[in-house]
Structure formats: C-alpha cells, structure tokens
Amino acid sequence: MSASHMLFAGKHQHTRTVEEVSALLKRFYLVEKEIMRTLGGYLISVTNWELNKDLPHHMWQDSLRADALRTRIMELRYPRRDVDGNHDPKLSRLLSLLIRCQGDNELLAGVYDVLKQELMQQYQIYLQQADPLSDAPTIAFMWRFPEQIQCQIDHVSEIRDTLLPKEDVTEWRNAIRSYLQGIGGIVGNGVTGEESMAAEAADAWIIANRQPYKMPAKAARDPRFVPAPCSIPPKRAESPIEIQVLQAIYHLTEIWAAEAPGLAIWTWGDMPWEFYLDLSRWAYDESRHVKMGELRLIEWGFEIGIDVPVYEETYASQATNGGNELDLMALLHRFEIDGPANREKAKHEFEEFGDLQTAHHIDYDWADEAVHLKYGHKWLMHRFDNDYEKMQEVMEKTLAWYNQYVENINKVWDYEPFLSRIAAKMKRIENDYNEQQ
Numbered sequence: 536m537s538a539s540h541m542l543f544a545g546k547h548q549h550t551r552t553v554e555e556v557s558a559l560l561k562r563f564y565l566v567e568k569e570i571m572r573t574l575g576g577y578l579i580s581v582t583n584w585e586l587n588k589d590l591p592h593h594m595w596q597d598s599l600r601a602d603a604l605r606t607r608i609m610e611l612r613y614p615r616r617d618v619d620g621n622h623d624p625k626l627s628r629l630l631s632l633l634i635r636c637q638g639d640n641e642l643l644a645g646v647y648d649v650l651k652q653e654l655m656q657q658y659q660i661y662l663q664q665a666d667p668l669s670d671a672p673t674i675a676f677m678w679r680f681p682e683q684i685q686c687q688i689d690h691v692s693e694i695r696d697t698l699l700p701k702e703d704v705t706e707w708r709n710a711i712r713s714y715l716q717g718i719g720g721i722v723g724n725g726v727t728g729e730e731s732m733a734a735e736a737a738d739a740w741i742i743a744n745r746q747p748y749k750m751p752a753k754a755a756r757d758p759r760f761v762p763a764p765c766s767i768p769p770k771r772a773e774s775p776i777e778i779q780v781l782q783a784i785y786h787l788t789e790i791w792a793a794e795a796p797g798l799a800i801w802t803w804g805d806m807p808w809e810f811y812l813d814l815s816r817w818a819y820d821e822s823r824h825v826k827m828g829e830l831r832l833i834e835w836g837f838e839i840g841i842d843v844p845v846y847e848e849t850y851a852s853q854a855t856n857g858g859n860e861l862d863l864m865a866l867l868h869r870f871e872i873d874g875p876a877n878r879e880k881a882k883h884e885f886e887e888f889g890d891l892q893t894a895h896h897i898d899y900d901w902a903d904e905a906v907h908l909k910y911g912h913k914w915l916m917h918r919f920d921n922d923y924e925k926m927q928e929v930m931e932k933t934l935a936w937y938n939q940y941v942e943n944i945n946k947v948w949d950y951e952p953f954l955s956r957i958a959a960k961m962k963r964i965e966n967d968y969n970e971q972q
C-alpha cells in the first residue's frame with residue numbers, strides 16, 4: 536500500500552465487529568430471558584411476601600432488557616431463525632438448573648449473587664469497550680442496564696438481610712459460581728481443564744442433590760401469615776366501608792394472577808418471544824394491583840396476613856382437581872372477561888363514596904385489564920391451536936372448579952378470626968371518621 540493510500544485508510548483501533556457484537560448480545564439475551572423465566576416459574580414457590588410482590592417487577596425489567604437486546608441483534612444482520620436458537624448448550628444448561636434451588640435464599644444466591652452480578656459486570660465491560668460511533672445504537676439502551684441490575688441486587692439483598700431466615704446457602708452459591716466460571720462465564724471465555732472439570736462436578740452435584748422443578752401442589756405463602764383456606768369473605772359487602780375494604784382485599788388476592796403467568800412463562804419454553812414479553816408485563820401488572828390493595832389496607836390500619844388472609848383458593852381450586860398452568864391461565868382469562876365493565880362501574884362507585892384513591896387505583900386496573908384481555912385471548916388461542924370452542928370449554932370447567940371449591944370452604948369455615956378482626960377495624964375507622972366531623 537502506498538503512503539497516500541495509508542493516509543486515506545485512517546487510523547483504525549480494533550473494536551468488535553458486527554458478527555462479534557451480535558454473538559455477544561445473543562448471549563446476554565439468553566441470560567436475561569432465562570433468568571426472567573426462572574423467576575416466573577419459581578414465583579409460586581416464593582414464601583417471603585415482599586419477594587412475592589416484587590419479583591414480577593424484576594421479571595418485567597428483565598424482559599425489557601432482553602427485548603432491547605433481541606431487537607438490536609436483529610438489526611445486526613443476524614439471521615432471524617438464529618436469535619432464539621443455536622445457543623451455547625453449556626450456558627443454556629446452567630440457566631435451566633437455576634430453578635432447582637431450594638427456598639428463597641438459594642433463589643437469590645444463584646440468580647442475583649452469581650448470574651445477575653456477572654451480567655452487570657459484563658454489561659459494564661461491554662460499554663467500556665464499545666465503539667462510541669459505530670455501536671452507538673447499542674450504547675443508547677445498554678448504558679441503563681448496569682444501574683438497573685444493581686438496583687435489583689440491592690433490593691433483594693435488603694429483603695434478605697432484614698426479612699429472610701438466616702440460612703447457609705454457600706454450597707448452592709458456590710456450585711452455581713463454579714459452573715459459570717467453568718464454562719467461561721456469560722461471554723464464553725476460554726477455560727482451563729481444571730475449571731471445566733469444576734463445572735462438570737457442579738452439574739453432577741446439582742443433579743444429585745436437587746430435584747427437577749415442577750408445579751407445586753400448593754402455592755407457597757409467608758409463614759408469618761395466619762393460615763387460611765380462603766381469602767375472600769363470604770359475607771356480602773353492603774356499607775361503603777365494607778365495599779372499600781372488600782375491594783382492597785380483592786386487589787390483595789391478585790397475587791395468584793401474577794403467579795399464573797409466571798408459571799406459564801416457565802413451563803411453556805417453546806413460545807414466540809412476544810409471549811414472554813406480554814406475560815412478564817401481565818405478571819407485573821397484577822403485582823401492582825396487589826400493592827394497590829395492600830396500600831389501602833395498611834392506610835386503614837390492617838396488618839396483611841394477620842387481619843386479612845393471604846391464601847390462594849384460586850390456585851388450590853385448580854391444583855386439587857389436577858389442573859395445570861393452562862387451566863390457571865384459562866381461569867384468569869375467564870375472570871378478566873367481565874373486568875373492564877366491572878372496573879368502570881366500580882370507579883364511579885368509589886368516586887361517589889369520595890374514595891378517590893381507590894377510584895384512581897381502579898382506573899389504572901381497568902386500563903391494565905383491557906390489555907390483559909388481548910394477551911389472554913391471543914395466547915390461549917395459540918395454546919389451543921385456534922380452537923375457540925375448546926378454549927371456552929376449559930374456561931368454564933376451571934370456573935366450575937373454582938366455584939365448587941369456594942362453596943365447599945364456605946360450608947365448613949366461618950372466615951374467623953379474620954371476620955371479627957375486619958369488623959373491629961372497620962368500626963374503629965368509622966369512629967375515627969365521625970370524630971373528625
């Protein structure tokens with residue numbers, strides 16, 4: 536090359552090629568997606584109430600990061616058929632084993648202490664080494680990722696330090712960490728023979744000591760809560776305060792509506808990407824509704840799980856009849872068919888009561904449910920091979936199971952001690968209100 540040609544060639548400092556970037560982002564995408572699916576599947580087994588409410592938010596954030604990565608991969612001349620396939624089998628294998636954890640502490644140790652910590656660091660390295668001009672579209676969304684993941688880690692660490700029982704999960708954490716290191720980490724670096732053998736040993740230990748995860752017979756609930764076979768009071772609400780409290784309890788019970796999509800996200804591993812994106816949002820929305828009810832109850836002086844029960848008759852009604860995640864999703868969709876009309880009526884009712892906070896919550900709940908109806912119809916039809924009559928048949932079957940379960944419970948349980956506690960709290964609320972007038 537002549538001197539003049541050298542001049543016009545420019546000074547090139549090697550950064551990642553398009554092929555290298557797309558391959559690396561694909562590994563990040565796989566990790567984000569599979570962590571989201573792990574959290575979704577295990578949500579029904581999480582015992583701590585704070586984690587139970589908050590993990591759907593992390594699932595949704597994980598899905599949005601995965602979606603941004605997937606979109607960018609598609610822009611980088613990556614064959615469409617390869618985005619969701621042909622992954623590193625060793626990395627895929629490790630990610631599939633995360634859900635074999637035993638309990639909340641092990642879940643956090645494997646997912647947050649090891650995988651999310653490593654993922655955050657790899658995003659930081661990627662950003663440090665990225666070409667600020669050529670790879671600017673990736674930088675534009677990825678710069679937020681490390682801080683967001685750090686916030687997730689900090690949040691669950693605070694819950695673990697203050698609310699979870701102290702348990703030694705060193706063996707599980709070390710097994711996951713050794714496994715990850717032994718396959719070259721998230722980015723697939725080269726490894727020594729000793730590191731590779733350590734990964735094989737970790738795999739063998741997990742298989743020998745942890746059973747495959749499956750849909751539990753019973754939804755886990757916080758051991759701090761008073762046990763109960765049902766959440767909804769059998770007595771019809773009549774006065775404004777009774778209607779207000781009952782609405783808050785209804786919102787509180789929607790934790791099952793976050794757990795059902797999570798279980799489907801985990802169990803249905805062969806769905807289009809949009810399914811996981813939609814259902815992670817669905818789970819997050821339902822967890823927000825739970826917090827709406829919790830907020831109102833706490834403001835009125837109720838103690839969650841003590842004054843009002845937190846149980847899952849909806850899940851139990853399906854599990855006791857041999858139902859699966861498809862039945863749960865069918866029942867959830869069946870409940871939400873009448874949602875928009877009921878929410879509109881309830882919003883106006885609470886505005887008339889002067890309870891603008893609950894009316895505000897229902898207004899947003901109403902907006903969410905309209906979107907969920909679209910999700911439910913779209914993906915149930917997908918699972919039922921577009922057989923609408925079959926879908927309707929299963930929806931009605933699951934509703935009958937639910938109604939029969941609640942009827943049987945009401946025959947043998949008088950909703951005590953919760954009924955008396957709720958009545959006493961409502962009396963105090965009314966007295967306080969009258970004294971202020």
